[in-house]
Amino acid sequence: MLNETAVAVLEQTSAAEPEKRIRDRSATERAILKAAKNLLAEEGFQNFGINAVARRAGCDKQLIYRYYGGLDGLVEAIGADLGSWVKDRIPEDTGGMFLLTYGDLMERLSLLFMEALRDDPLMRRIVAWEISENTEQVKRLSEARSKALGLWLDRMRGSLTPPKGVDTAAVNALIFASIQHLVLSAAAGGQCAGLALKNGKDWEKAAIALKRLVRGVYG
Amino acid sequence: MLNETAVAVLEQTSAAEPEKRIRDRSATERAILKAAKNLLAEEGFQNFGINAVARRAGCDKQLIYRYYGGLDGLVEAIGADLGSWVKDRIPEDTGGMFLLTYGDLMERLSLLFMEALRDDPLMRRIVAWEISENTEQVKRLSEARSKALGLWLDRMRGSLTPPKGVDTAAVNALIFASIQHLVLSAAAGGQCAGLALKNGKDWEKAAIALKRLVRGVYG
DNA sequence: ACTGTTACTCACCGATTGGTGACAGACCGG
DNA sequence: CCGGTCTGTCACCAATCGGTGAGTAACAGT
Numbered sequence: 257m258l259n260e261t262a263v264a265v266l267e268q269t270s271a272a273e274p275e276k277r278i279r280d281r282s283a284t285e286r287a288i289l290k291a292a293k294n295l296l297a298e299e300g301f302q303n304f305g306i307n308a309v310a311r312r313a314g315c316d317k318q319l320i321y322r323y324y325g326g327l328d329g330l331v332e333a334i335g336a337d338l339g340s341w342v343k344d345r346i347p348e349d350t351g352g353m354f355l356l357t358y359g360d361l362m363e364r365l366s367l368l369f370m371e372a373l374r375d376d377p378l379m380r381r382i383v384a385w386e387i388s389e390n391t392e393q394v395k396r397l398s399e400a401r402s403k404a405l406g407l408w409l410d411r412m413r414g415s416l417t418p419p420k421g422v423d424t425a426a427v428n429a430l431i432f433a434s435i436q437h438l439v440l441s442a443a444a445g446g447q448c449a450g451l452a453l454k455n456g457k458d459w460e461k462a463a464i465a466l467k468r469l470v471r472g473v474y475g
Numbered sequence: 476m477l478n479e480t481a482v483a484v485l486e487q488t489s490a491a492e493p494e495k496r497i498r499d500r501s502a503t504e505r506a507i508l509k510a511a512k513n514l515l516a517e518e519g520f521q522n523f524g525i526n527a528v529a530r531r532a533g534c535d536k537q538l539i540y541r542y543y544g545g546l547d548g549l550v551e552a553i554g555a556d557l558g559s560w561v562k563d564r565i566p567e568d569t570g571g572m573f574l575l576t577y578g579d580l581m582e583r584l585s586l587l588f589m590e591a592l593r594d595d596p597l598m599r600r601i602v603a604w605e606i607s608e609n610t611e612q613v614k615r616l617s618e619a620r621s622k623a624l625g626l627w628l629d630r631m632r633g634s635l636t637p638p639k640g641v642d643t644a645a646v647n648a649l650i651f652a653s654i655q656h657l658v659l660s661a662a663a664g665g666q667c668a669g670l671a672l673k674n675g676k677d678w679e680k681a682a683i684a685l686k687r688l689v690r691g692v693y694g
Numbered sequence: 695a696c697t698g699t700t701a702c703t704c705a706c707c708g709a710t711t712g713g714t715g716a717c718a719g720a721c722c723g724g
Numbered sequence: 725c726c727g728g729t730c731t732g733t734c735a736c737c738a739a740t741c742g743g744t745g746a747g748t749a750a751c752a753g754t
Binding site: 300301302384385386387388389390395398402405406422423425426427428429430431432433434436437438440441444445448449450451461462464465466468469471472473 | 520604614624625645657659660664670685687690691
C-alpha cells in the first residue's frame with residue numbers, strides 16, 4: 257500500500273502529466289492513522305504494533321515515531337478521532353417519537369447501541385481491548401470511548417428525566433454491559449452463552465429479549 | 476522457580492554437591508500445568524507463550540512440547556482441568572431455600588455467578604480471551620468453559636421448570652453476558668460504563684441493580 | 695544555483711519469540 | 725557389568741519485535 261496521492265499518481269501514469277507532490281506529510285499522517293484504525297479493526301490488538309502499522313500504511317515506521325511519537329501517540333490519535341463516532345451514529349430524524357417515557361427511551365437506546373456496535377468493528381476491538389489489558393495506552397483509549405459514548409447518550413436522551421427510586425446508573429451499566437458482551441461474544445464466536453447469534457433471526461430474538469429486560473426494569 | 480522437589484534439594488545442598496534435579500515426569504507435568512494456569516490468571520493471554528510458561532515452571536520448554544505437544548495441548552489440558560471449577564463452586568448447603576420460583580432461582584444464580592467470577596482470575600482471563608480472539612486454541616477452551624458453566628447451572632437448577640412465554644435462553648444469555656462484562660470491566664479498570672466498581676459498597680449497588688433486572692423479567 | 699529544511703528510506707541494533715536437534719545423566723532390565 | 729529408555733538441559737535456528745542513527749531525495753527561500 258502506498259500513499260493515496262502516490263496511488264493516484266501511479267494510476268494516471270499513462271498520461272504525460274508531471275507527478276505532483278508525493279511528499280505530503282499530512283497525507284502520510286492520514287494514511288498512517290487510517291492504516292492503524294483498519295489494522296486494529298480487522299486484526300485486533302494482538303498483532304497491533306509499530307511494524308504492522310507501518311507495513312500497512314506503506315511507509316517506514318520511523319515516520320510513525322516522528323509524526324505521532326510512537327505507538328502511544330498513535331493510539332491517542334485514534335482516541336481523539338473517536339469523537340467522529342458520535343456524529344455518525346446520531347439519527348437526524350428524531351421525529352416520530354412522541355411522549356417518551358424513560359422506558360421508551362432506554363429501549364430505543366439499547367437497540368440503537370446494539371446495532372451501532374454490531375457494525376463497528378473498530379469500536380468492538382477497543383471494547384475488547386479495554387477488558388483484556390490495563391496499560392496506559394488502553395486507559396486513554398478507554399476514556400475517549402467512554403466520553404464519546406456519554407456524549408452520544410446525552411444527545412440521544414434530550415431533556416428527559418430518569419425515574420426516581422431506581423439506581424439508573426447501575427442498571428444502565430448492566431444493560432450496556434450486557435449488550436457489549438453479547439455483541440463481542442457474537443463477533444468472536446457467533447454465539448453467547450450457548451445462544452446462537454449468526455443470522456438476522458437470531459438477532460431478532462436477542463432484540464426481543466433485550467426489550468423485555470429493559471421493559472422489566474423501566475416499565 | 477524450580478520444582479518443589481528441586482527446591483527442597485537445593486535447600487539441603489549447601490554447595491558441595493552438584494545440584495540434582497529430581498526426575499519425576501508427573502510432577503513436572505503438574506508443575507507445567509500449574510505454571511500455565513497461574514501465568515494465564517495473573518498475566519493474561521497477552522504474554523502467554525511457550526517461553527513464559529517454561530520460565531515460570533522452571534523447566535525447559537522442550538518438556539512442554541514433549542509432554543503436552545506444545546501450547547495447544549497445554550491449553551487443552553487447562554480446559555480439561557476446568558471441570559474442577561464446578562466442584563469448587565457448588566455450595567453443598569442447598570437447604571434453607573423453600574418454594575423456589577424461577578425468579579428466585581435466577582436471582583440467586585446471578586449473584587452466585589457474579590461472586591464466583593469475581594474471585595476467579597483464571598476464569599476471567601479465559602472469558603476475556605474468548606472475546607478477543609478466535610483461534611482454535613481459544614475455541615476449545617471456550618467450549619470447556621461453556622460446558623463447565625452449563626454443568627454448574629444444571630446442578631444448581633435442580634428440577635425447576637422455566638416459565639412459558641419467555642425466551643429464557645436469550646434472556647439468560649443477556650443476564651450472564653451482563654455479569655461477565657461487568658466483572659471483567661471492573662477487574663480491568665475498576666469501573667464499567669462510568670459505574671465505579673471498587674469497594675464492597677459499589678458491588679452492593681451492582682448486586683441490587685442485578686436483582687432488579689432479574690426480577691423485572693422473571694417477577 | 696546554492697543552502698537549509700522537510701519528508702522519507704534504509705540498515706542495523708539487542709531482545710525475544712516459537713521451534714528443533716543433539717546431548718548428558720539417571721534409571722531399569724538384562 | 726552393558727545397553728536402552730526416560731527425563732531433563734543446552735545450544736542454536738529463523739523470524740519478528742520495538743527502537744535508533746545515518747543517509748538520501750525532494751522541496752523552499754534566497
